[in-house]
Amino acid sequence: MKYDILQMLRDRGDYVSGEEIGEKFNVSRAAVWKNISKLKAEGYIINSVSNRGYLLEDTADVLNEYEIDYDKCIYREEVSSTNDVAKEIANIGCEDGAVVVCGRQIKGKGRLGREWAEINNDSIAMSMVLHPDISPMEAPQITLIAGIAVARALRNTAGVNACIKWPNDIVVNGKKICGILTEMNAEIENIKYVVVGIGVNVNQEAFEGELKEKATSLYIENNKRYRRNILIRGIINELNKIYNQFINENGFAGCRMDYLPLCINIGKKVKAIYRKSEVTGEAVDVNENGELVIKTQAGDMVNIFAGEVSIRLEDNRYV
Ligand code: BT5
Numbered sequence: 001m002k003y004d005i006l007q008m009l010r011d012r013g014d015y016v017s018g019e020e021i022g023e024k025f026n027v028s029r030a031a032v033w034k035n036i037s038k039l040k041a042e043g044y045i046i047n048s049v050s051n052r053g054y055l056l057e058d059t060a061d062v063l064n065e066y067e068i069d070y071d072k073c074i075y076r077e078e079v080s081s082t083n084d085v086a087k088e089i090a091n092i093g094c095e096d097g098a099v100v101v102c103g104r105q106i107k108g109k110g111r112l113g114r115e116w117a118e119i120n121n122d123s124i125a126m127s128m129v130l131h132p133d134i135s136p137m138e139a140p141q142i143t144l145i146a147g148i149a150v151a152r153a154l155r156n157t158a159g160v161n162a163c164i165k166w167p168n169d170i171v172v173n174g175k176k177i178c179g180i181l182t183e184m185n186a187e188i189e190n191i192k193y194v195v196v197g198i199g200v201n202v203n204q205e206a207f208e209g210e211l212k213e214k215a216t217s218l219y220i221e222n223n224k225r226y227r228r229n230i231l232i233r234g235i236i237n238e239l240n241k242i243y244n245q246f247i248n249e250n251g252f253a254g255c256r257m258d259y260l261p262l263c264i265n266i267g268k269k270v271k272a273i274y275r276k277s278e279v280t281g282e283a284v285d286v287n288e289n290g291e292l293v294i295k296t297q298a299g300d301m302v303n304i305f306a307g308e309v310s311i312r313l314e315d316n317r318y319v
Helices: 001-013 018-025 029-041 082-092 140-159 219-223 228-248 256-260
Strands: 044-047 055-056 073-079 099-105 124-130 161-163 169-172 175-186 191-200 269-274 277-286 292-295 301-304 309-312
Touching: 001 018, 001 029, 001 055, 018 029, 018 055, 018 269, 029 044, 029 256, 073 082, 082 099, 082 124, 082 175, 082 191, 124 228, 140 161, 140 191, 140 219, 140 228, 140 256, 161 256, 169 191, 228 277, 269 292, 269 301, 277 301
Parallel strands: 073 099
Antiparallel strands: 044 055, 099 124, 124 191, 161 169, 169 175, 175 191, 269 277, 269 309, 277 292, 292 301
């Protein structure tokens, strides 16, 4: 009911009297008022003026399942990590493409036990559950295609020059705006499910500590606030599209041409660190398996399957 009233106010774009709303939904004016109060408690800004009724100020960045408008979305106000909630629902059994979104994330995870900064209704944490019929060896490719989806969604909805830093960072003007964490539940030959977790910096005005130098947000880039539900819908649409392409058109090989133009490593001097070994050279390709190909100074081609990659700057520093 409350969302029907919300839709009515949104469609009208002007004051609507409590009487008219009550008549439309066949409820008392007190019931209308109660529903309006619930909407206000969710964060919607609704002006009420006696004799005129209610007016929706449609500027609030409210996040809920109604706003995200995706039939396989689960919204939670607060979670430790959306990836953990997604794993819980995947363990019980859920559809391909189910998405968990939250308002606050208090124990966000990066790779290898690292942390993702706390989220407090100012940015996006979301996780999608997928059941790809691929080998566990190929699962890291899901991170790469998720990168394509996020970069495209940020370009289309916010107009930023989002690029992918292999394998899992989305960067704008050299700073990280999004990180992707792919986790899976698998047996040796067979994947039960994959969870793709995506964290996007949206409305943060500044970052503290080590993130000051490294991180950016859409607000910092464009000096403008964004509505998270629009970005989330954009990411879900792009992710579903590229995932279908991945499944139906030859895996990552069929998405590689979509990936390469977005990848900022290519042609740059890089240093790759995987476990304890280090390779330096020029990044020349991301091959059909999704591996970063580095040409060393000695002329050897080394394929990097996973790990950290830093890009060398003019002054010999790596970022
Ligand atoms: C990642 O790991 O970049 C993956 C981050 C995935 C976060 C999402 S949020 C939704 C879902 N639920 C989760 O619990 N996780 C996923 P990694 O490449 O290891 O990078 C982690 C590093 O990024 C940290 O050590 C920081 O240096 C940096 N970092 C942390 N928070 C950041 C932020 N908000 N913006 C930019 N950089 C950040």
